[in-house]
Every structure is written in C-alpha cells, then in structure tokens.
Amino acid sequence: MGLKSFLSRPLAAYVAHQYQKWALHPEAAQQRVLQELLRLGPATAFGRDHDLAAARTAPDFQQRVPVRDYEALSPYIERIKQGERDVLWPGQPLYLAKTSGTTSGAKYIPITKDSIGNHINGAKDALLHYVHRTGKPQFLDGKLIFLSGSPELEQVAGIHTGRLSGIANHHVPGYLRRNQLPSYQTNVIDDWEQKLDHIVDETLGQPMTLISGIPPWVQMYFDRLTERTGRPVGEVFPQFQLFVYGGVNFEPYRRKLLDSIGRPVDTLELFPASEGFFAFQDEPGNPGLLLLADAGIYYEFIPAERFFEPNPPRLTLAEVELDRNYALVVSSNAGLWGYSVGDTVRFVSLRPHRVLVTGRIKHFLSAFGEHVIGEEVEQTLREALQQFPEAEVVEFTVAPRVSDTATEPSRHEWLVEFARPPHNAAAFAAALDAGLRRRNVYYDDLLRGNILAPLQLTPLPAGAFQRYMKSQGKLGGQNKVPRLSNDRVLADGLLRA
CATH class of the missing domain: 3.30.300 (GMP Synthetase; Chain A, domain 3)
Structure with a gap:
C-alpha cells in the first residue's frame, strides 16, 4: 500500500464522521445555510430588489423570492458580465461556468469564492466516502483519468469563464495532481479525435486505477483503447478499480461500457451541475445519492405534477416525502436565488436524505x-x-x-x-x-x-x-x-x- 492510500483511510473516516453529524439532521443544516444566505444576500442588488434584509424565515424568503429559471435571472447575470459588483453575491464571481440549454443559447452560471468549495469538495468527499465504505484506497496510488473539457478559460469582464469541467480541472487537489492524466497539453486540444489519440498514447502502459467522465465520452476512449490493443480495457489496465460517472443517465451505456471493460469494476455516481454539486453515491451498491445539505445550497422541492401551477407549493427538506417526483429549486452562495435547476429528483431515503435523479421537469x-x-x-x-x-x-x-x-x-x-x-x-x-x-x-x-x-x-x-x-x-x-x-x-x- 502506498503512502497516499495509507493516509487516505484516517482522512476518509474523519470526513465520513463529519458528514454523519449533519446527514442525520439535515433540516438543521439547511436552516444554517438559509440564515447564512440571508445574512449576506441583503448587501447585493438582488437582495435590495427583494428586501432580503427583512427576511428571517423560510416563509419570509419564499414570499420575497419567486422561483426563476435562467431566463428570468439573466438580467442580473448580464450586469455581472458588464463588470458590475455585488449583483447576486457580494463581490465578483471567481468564475462564470458556461453551459447550454436555454432559449438564448449559452448560460453563464456564477461560481464564487464561497461556492467553489462545493464543487471541489463534493467530488473529493465522494471518493473519500468510497474509501471509507469499501476499505479500498489503492486507486489513489495509481494513475487517474478525468475526461473533461478544455481547462483553457476566457475572460468576461475580468472573470475567468469556461466549461465547469475545465474550471474544476484547475482545482484538482495537489495530492492527486501528480497522478492525473491526461496532461494539460493534451487536455487543451480542441479536436476530440486528436485529443483522444493523445489520451490513449499517454495512458497506454500506465497503471490506470480510476477513470472518470460522461459515459459516451468514456465509451469512445474505451473503443479506441480496444482498437489499438485488441484487448478489453480491464486487461489493458489490470489495476483499473473505479469508474466514476455523472451528467447523463448511465443505463443506456451500462451494458456496452461494462462489456468493454470485460471484468467487474466498482462504480460511483455523482450529481454535479454548473449550479452546484448536489449529491453523490455515499454507499456502494445503494443507488441513492446523498443530498449535500450542508454545502452552501438551500434546497426547495416543488411536486413535479404541480410545477406549472401559478403558485405551486415550495417544500423544504423537512417536508418532502419518499417516492414522489420533485422539481429541484436551489438558492446558494454562488448567488442563485430560487433557481429552478430543471432536474427532477425522487427521495429513496430520509435521514440521511438520498435521491435518484429522475429526469427533467420539461421534455x-x-x-x-x-x-x-x-x-x-x-x-x-x-x-x-x-x-x-x-x-x-x-x-x-x-x-x-x-x-x-x-x-x-x-x-x-x-x-x-x-x-x-x-x-x-x-x-x-x-x-x-x-x-x-x-x-x-x-x-x-x-x-x-x-x-x-x-x-x-x-x-x-x-x-x-x-x-x-x-x-x-x-x-x-x-x-x-x-x-x-x-x-x-x-x-x-x-x-x-
């Protein structure tokens, strides 16, 4: 066992213990998050427009802050893109995560100094929970692939702007950076076919232990490895232990991906989005994803069948029920307020609150x-x-x-x-x-x-x-x-x- 895997065990146990403190009492954690948002929100243009200084409770908050999608929030985003400060959150965002899916084309989701830890710690803590639950930290001693977009960022009003995966690439923990592949030079290649060939070149012959990415991208990598070697991925990388995925429904890809590997490997599901890192699979074999209730995000849940009503109910974490579909609404220290993410979730356990991602509120x-x-x-x-x-x-x-x-x-x-x-x-x-x-x-x-x-x-x-x-x-x-x-x-x- 290497030094990293040896040291990870006590760290993983500590992190899992810290999570347990709030996971069994998530309502109290959510109340703390809401109070922190209401403490800092009034100092912003959004806070003044919505009289957040007078809000003390969840009903106060709901009365003042309507549910919005990106289109409704975009006038505030445009002010940020013009260089204005203190618009949605005190100061300026550290990043704007450029994403897609609106009628106006690209979306620009703020990531602030206060919210960046949610994105980075969520992924890190997911791996540490895996170590704690399985007792298998050996992947930390090998090479790790994070298939992502380019880490090159542009500037918008002095704010670094790019894809979330590229932004996250700049924050890979130092103890994993030396193990990380592909190289920066390969990661910035725009052409995926060319980039894929370079990734194969860099990883063949390496002790790959963890592979992470969106399933269709990973499948192309697996296909290229097999074309090059004539062997299944599990033989090409005999130490390959853990496949980490998120971003799309895994089921259409499961059979082909696992067949491409050719032997069993552990899998770990994440629920990341530009708007926040919401949940991860904290127990191997349990499909439910632990909702991160103590990470700067305040959650509300609208019963999916009532989402399009004029004034649908907005339930707190204390009010949700098992086995109902809810539209996910978030307010966060990134400066999102009553923001409709568009995803629907279903709770499969309470205390700890675990969810399945069931789809989108719209087709x-x-x-x-x-x-x-x-x-x-x-x-x-x-x-x-x-x-x-x-x-x-x-x-x-x-x-x-x-x-x-x-x-x-x-x-x-x-x-x-x-x-x-x-x-x-x-x-x-x-x-x-x-x-x-x-x-x-x-x-x-x-x-x-x-x-x-x-x-x-x-x-x-x-x-x-x-x-x-x-x-x-x-x-x-x-x-x-x-x-x-x-x-x-x-x-x-x-x-x-």
Whole structure:
C-alpha cells in the first residue's frame, strides 16, 4: 500500500464522521445555510430588489423570492458580465461556468469564492466516502483519468469563464495532481479525435486505477483503447478499480461500457451541475445519492405534477416525502436565488436524505450530455422551414439513437411527418443540424468531437403520429406529442405505427 492510500483511510473516516453529524439532521443544516444566505444576500442588488434584509424565515424568503429559471435571472447575470459588483453575491464571481440549454443559447452560471468549495469538495468527499465504505484506497496510488473539457478559460469582464469541467480541472487537489492524466497539453486540444489519440498514447502502459467522465465520452476512449490493443480495457489496465460517472443517465451505456471493460469494476455516481454539486453515491451498491445539505445550497422541492401551477407549493427538506417526483429549486452562495435547476429528483431515503435523479421537469434530450430543450428544436425546425418553403410539417419529435457497435455512430434522430416533404431531404437535414449547433454549444461540441454523427432525418408515413397517439389512448384533447425524448419509447412506437 502506498503512502497516499495509507493516509487516505484516517482522512476518509474523519470526513465520513463529519458528514454523519449533519446527514442525520439535515433540516438543521439547511436552516444554517438559509440564515447564512440571508445574512449576506441583503448587501447585493438582488437582495435590495427583494428586501432580503427583512427576511428571517423560510416563509419570509419564499414570499420575497419567486422561483426563476435562467431566463428570468439573466438580467442580473448580464450586469455581472458588464463588470458590475455585488449583483447576486457580494463581490465578483471567481468564475462564470458556461453551459447550454436555454432559449438564448449559452448560460453563464456564477461560481464564487464561497461556492467553489462545493464543487471541489463534493467530488473529493465522494471518493473519500468510497474509501471509507469499501476499505479500498489503492486507486489513489495509481494513475487517474478525468475526461473533461478544455481547462483553457476566457475572460468576461475580468472573470475567468469556461466549461465547469475545465474550471474544476484547475482545482484538482495537489495530492492527486501528480497522478492525473491526461496532461494539460493534451487536455487543451480542441479536436476530440486528436485529443483522444493523445489520451490513449499517454495512458497506454500506465497503471490506470480510476477513470472518470460522461459515459459516451468514456465509451469512445474505451473503443479506441480496444482498437489499438485488441484487448478489453480491464486487461489493458489490470489495476483499473473505479469508474466514476455523472451528467447523463448511465443505463443506456451500462451494458456496452461494462462489456468493454470485460471484468467487474466498482462504480460511483455523482450529481454535479454548473449550479452546484448536489449529491453523490455515499454507499456502494445503494443507488441513492446523498443530498449535500450542508454545502452552501438551500434546497426547495416543488411536486413535479404541480410545477406549472401559478403558485405551486415550495417544500423544504423537512417536508418532502419518499417516492414522489420533485422539481429541484436551489438558492446558494454562488448567488442563485430560487433557481429552478430543471432536474427532477425522487427521495429513496430520509435521514440521511438520498435521491435518484429522475429526469427533467420539461421534455429534453440529453442522452449524450447535450441538454437540448424543446424551444431549441422548435426554433431550429422553424428556421429550416423558412429555408425550404416548399416543405410543410404535420408533427415531429426528436430522440437519441445510441449506438451499440463501434461501426454505427450515435446521433439524434428527427422523426418527421411531412404534409409536403422538402425537395432535398439531405440539405434539409443539414440545415437542422446547423441550426441546432448554433443554438446549443454542447451539441456543437459533440459533433465537432465526432462523438455524435450528423442527425438522421426519418420521414414518417401520413397519420403515423395519430395512429401512435390513438394506440396509447391519447388521441385528441389536450394530449401533446413530446418534442424531445431521452429514450426511444416514443420513437420506436412511431416507427411501428
């Protein structure tokens, strides 16, 4: 056993003990977080606009701070991007995490001096919990891969700005930095194919013990390793012990990823987002993720079925129930206030509070981490129809087509019932691809990196949507066809209709 793994055991036990202090009493932890937010919030433009100085309790807070999505919060973000201080949180953010998924394109989520620890400590403590629960710290003595975006950052009003994974790369703990791969020089390569070859070059022959990343990106790395060596990943890296993942639903990738490894390895799920590091799997084998109630984030939960009501209930952690879907709302020391993250969660245990991530409050497509929303595909189609005025669409939906083989690429599939088809279907599909790439930076990244192939346009026969909806007992009334799905249930049903 190496020095790092030896020293990690007492540290892991200490961290797990500290977590237990609040995990069994999360309501008290949340009350402390709320009081700290209300102590510092009044000194900001947002605080003055919402009279936070007069708020003392959770009902006071809810009365003054409405639930917002990014679009509603963006006027404050724009003030930050213009260089104004003390807008959402005292001072200026340390970073702006650039992400995607709104009608206006890119989002800029603040990360402050007070909130950066949430992102970094969440991932670190997840690994330490794994050590504590399993007694297997040996991965700390080997080489670790964190597949991420480029750590190169741009400047917006003097604020470092980039992808969250790139920002986090600058804060890898020193005791892990020497073990980390790929190198900085490789990590900043923009072209994913080229970057992947360099990663393979740097890792072959190394004692890799931990691999972390979004599943489709990891799968491409695994495929390239097997192409290069002719062996499964578990043989290429006999010391490979732990696969850490998050960001997308793992289930569509599980079989192929584990088959690519060729032998059992431990897995660890995280719930990270630009808005905060919310939860991690604290018990191996337990799918529930421990909600971080003492990390500068105040949580509220809206029953998913009531989210779109004019004044839906906003429940605190003390009021949630098991086995109900809730829309997640956060306020944090990053300067987010009543912010609707868009994710839905379901509690599978209380004290400690553990959740499963069950989806998005609105229809979405993020099978590959792209976070495409309905407004983006609707605007894209509208723009394409303007370019091809001869075409007329009856109905459409978009679904992922996840490849099971190395020869068939993954892609989006647009299933469209045309009243009048475009004269040039290939050009129409190319226009859709170009429009979505302009609106969604993650989708553009996935295509530029050759992780996704250009979309597949599948014309459906006349009446396909009506036949499908009728077969589901949803024809007529207020029933609507989802524009986006994160699985192929609807798509495959339409192809059979």
